[in-house]
Amino acid sequence: MTGSLAGKVAIVTGGARGIGRAYAEALVGEGAAVVIADMLEAEGQETAAAICARGGRAVFQRVDVADQASTEAMADKAVAEFGGIDILVNNAAMFASLKGGPLTDLTVERWDKTMAVNVKGAWLCIKAVVPHMRAGGGGVIVNQSSISAFGMPYMLDYTSSKAAVIGLTKSVASELGRDNIRVNCIAPGGTATEGYSEIMGGNMAVAEERAKATQLIAEQMKPDAMVGTLLHLVSDGSRFVTGQTLVVDGGRYFLG
Numbered sequence: 001m002t003g004s005l006a007g008k009v010a011i012v013t014g015g016a017r018g019i020g021r022a023y024a025e026a027l028v029g030e031g032a033a034v035v036i037a038d039m040l041e042a043e044g045q046e047t048a049a050a051i052c053a054r055g056g057r058a059v060f061q062r063v064d065v066a067d068q069a070s071t072e073a074m075a076d077k078a079v080a081e082f083g084g085i086d087i088l089v090n091n092a093a094m095f096a097s098l099k100g101g102p103l104t105d106l107t108v109e110r111w112d113k114t115m116a117v118n119v120k121g122a123w124l125c126i127k128a129v130v131p132h133m134r135a136g137g138g139g140v141i142v143n144q145s146s147i148s149a150f151g152m153p154y155m156l157d158y159t160s161s162k163a164a165v166i167g168l169t170k171s172v173a174s175e176l177g178r179d180n181i182r183v184n185c186i187a188p189g190g191t192a193t194e195g196y197s198e199i200m201g202g203n204m205a206v207a208e209e210r211a212k213a214t215q216l217i218a219e220q221m222k223p224d225a226m227v228g229t230l231l232h233l234v235s236d237g238s239r240f241v242t243g244q245t246l247v248v249d250g251g252r253y254f255l256g
Helices: 018-029 041-053 068-082 108-136 156-179 194-199 204-214 223-234
Strands: 009-013 033-038 058-062 087-090 139-144 181-188 245-248
Touching: 009 018, 009 068, 009 108, 018 033, 018 041, 018 087, 018 223, 033 041, 033 068, 041 058, 058 068, 068 108, 087 108, 108 139, 108 156, 108 181, 139 156, 139 223, 156 181, 181 223, 223 245
Parallel strands: 009 033, 009 087, 033 058, 087 139, 139 181, 181 245
Antiparallel strands: none
């Protein structure tokens, strides 16, 4: 820990568990205060309490990222508690509840809900924090995509939404660069989270074997595998990096 984010204020959506929790804990470890924004109230409260018990600064805010008033309340919470917003990590997404199947079986209702959370939700969170970042002289936004954005069958709504996040990243970076707001994207591969376990029917041994067979780095990734990339993107060490998507997948995408 270097304390490189001392005095910074971050919001992590989907921060109650999994990769989002790892992100929140890492940001606090570098000195930031963090708003844990999630629909999972009990787990979000526990994450915030655990961080505070270790001497960090964190609060939980229940948020529905697909609802504009809710995202605005999230931003207001960060300002009220900690005085501003310097970092937004758009990690919340529909994933664990999505079951694979052919595109002809995909319902309009599921498509709309996935897009509302994964794409509209990212936009609404950005929309809510940008005025505060501008008032503070700048900021950093990191969006979460997925290697599925580059093509994965039988999850058309999810893959399409994650491809849209990459396009959103580039567009927002282009628009906000002159405001000293950098916008980048992380595209993880299969990661051993609670949500991934649900997708795998609780059989993480299968996921481990899949990682060994399909990755250059033959090891199942865990949430902390993304932490170094996030910390780099929010640090001054990447102050000339914007509009980019960094793939963190153990070499899965490289193998095709």
